[in-house]
Amino acid sequence: MAMNRPARPARPARPALIALTALAPVSWGTTYAVTTEFLPPDRPLFTGLMRALPAGLLLLGLARTLPRGAWWWKAGVLGALNIGAFLPLLFLSAYRLPGGTAAAIGSFGPLFVVGLSALLLGQRPTARSVLTGVAAAVGVGLVVLKAAGALDTLGVLAALASTASMSAGTVLTQRWGRPEGVGPLALTGWQLTAGGLLIAPLALLAEGAPPALDGRAAGGYLYLALANTALAYWLWFRGIGRLSATQVTFLGPLSPLTATVVGWAVLGEALTPVQAAGMALAFGATLAGQLAPRAKAVVPQSPSGPPSREDRKDPMDLTGPALRR
Numbered sequence: 001m002a003m004n005r006p007a008r009p010a011r012p013a014r015p016a017l018i019a020l021t022a023l024a025p026v027s028w029g030t031t032y033a034v035t036t037e038f039l040p041p042d043r044p045l046f047t048g049l050m051r052a053l054p055a056g057l058l059l060l061g062l063a064r065t066l067p068r069g070a071w072w073w074k075a076g077v078l079g080a081l082n083i084g085a086f087l088p089l090l091f092l093s094a095y096r097l098p099g100g101t102a103a104a105i106g107s108f109g110p111l112f113v114v115g116l117s118a119l120l121l122g123q124r125p126t127a128r129s130v131l132t133g134v135a136a137a138v139g140v141g142l143v144v145l146k147a148a149g150a151l152d153t154l155g156v157l158a159a160l161a162s163t164a165s166m167s168a169g170t171v172l173t174q175r176w177g178r179p180e181g182v183g184p185l186a187l188t189g190w191q192l193t194a195g196g197l198l199i200a201p202l203a204l205l206a207e208g209a210p211p212a213l214d215g216r217a218a219g220g221y222l223y224l225a226l227a228n229t230a231l232a233y234w235l236w237f238r239g240i241g242r243l244s245a246t247q248v249t250f251l252g253p254l255s256p257l258t259a260t261v262v263g264w265a266v267l268g269e270a271l272t273p274v275q276a277a278g279m280a281l282a283f284g285a286t287l288a289g290q291l292a293p294r295a296k297a298v299v300p301q302s303p304s305g306p307p308s309r310e311d312r313k314d315p316m317d318l319t320g321p322a323l324r325r
Contacts, residue, residue, distance in 0.1 A: 018247070021239030021243065023232065024232040029258025029259040029261075034224060035047060039217055043211060045088060045199060045203035045207050047091070047221075048091060048199050049199045049200055050221045051229045052195045052196035053193065056189050056192030056193030057193060059189030059193075060193055066190075071190075078176075078191045079190065079191040079194025081168050081169030082166060082170075083192055083194070084197075085165045088199060089159075090158075092158040093105070096155030105159035105163060106162065106163045106255075107136055107253050107256065109163050110132070110252065113170055113249040116167055135281055136286065138278075139279065139285055140253050140282045170240060170248060173187075173240045177241070184234060187237055188234045251290075260279065
């Protein structure tokens with residue numbers, strides 16, 4: 001049986017890699033505009049299904065690799081966290097909360113990942129990562145929040161659960177890595193397919209038969225399945241394998257920021273000075289989140305000779321024996 005390949009060490013990343021990974025949340029930021037302008041109304045689960053399952057099957061066909069051994073259940077867990085649970089909870093919160101409240105709650109994802117990374121990856125939280133996460137959440141809040149009355153409790157819980165689900169999936173994706181010889185394309189296909197299969201019965205039970213689609217709706221779903229999901233999630237999981245979980249999740253605020261820019265530039269929505277200040281704060285926090293701290297290696301002196309290969313390992317390397325068990 002193939003051995004698991006843990007995620008690569010968290011080293012200073014190339015700007016090109018960060019930029020490519022950032023295309024995923026930027027693409028997700030266009031979802032609201034596409035949904036409202038192209039797709040049939042009030043079909044959030046069907047939309048989630050059309051995003052996930054066709055994209056997953058396409059990537060499976062391209063990769064031509066199926067899970068083996070323990071990766072059947074691992075792929076199911078990751079697919080449920082990153083896709084199957086995340087999308088329905090996200091849509092539920094969006095339908096029950098006003099304005100950008102769901103996006104504002106989702107901007108707490110970096111803080112969730114900081115905490116989960118401490119529990120599952122052994123990465124000790126730093127004051128900088130916590131402060132940067134708070135700054136990102138405040139910045140997104142300034143951008144998307146509007147005056148509103150009492151918030152729907154179920155909507156708030158759904159938004160928190162969706163954020164926690166995606167955060168846990170991000171951290172577990174890095175902890176488990178990939179099986180030897182399996183690339184991010186196959187891993188993405190496994191998760192999208194598993195998540196789509198979880199959403200399918202929910203969509204059928206809650207929303208009934210699929211709606212009739214015209215050319216405009218078909219084009220919208222095609223964009224969501226290919227660019228917004230297949231390509232975007234492949235870039236996202238590829239980035240998780242090469243960046244730290246914290247670096248990746250600090251790219252998340254780019255999604256609501258993109259949605260705001262698209263709403264202003266394409267849909268004619270107003271952009272206030274407070275929103276502009278919030279965008280600057282959130283974007284600055286996103287950039288600060290990419291500055292991974294570099295710990296200085298302390299190599300113990302060995303009386304029997306030069307340090308071993310394990311002793312020379314970068315202390316930020318998360319692929320050591322503790323995670324190979």
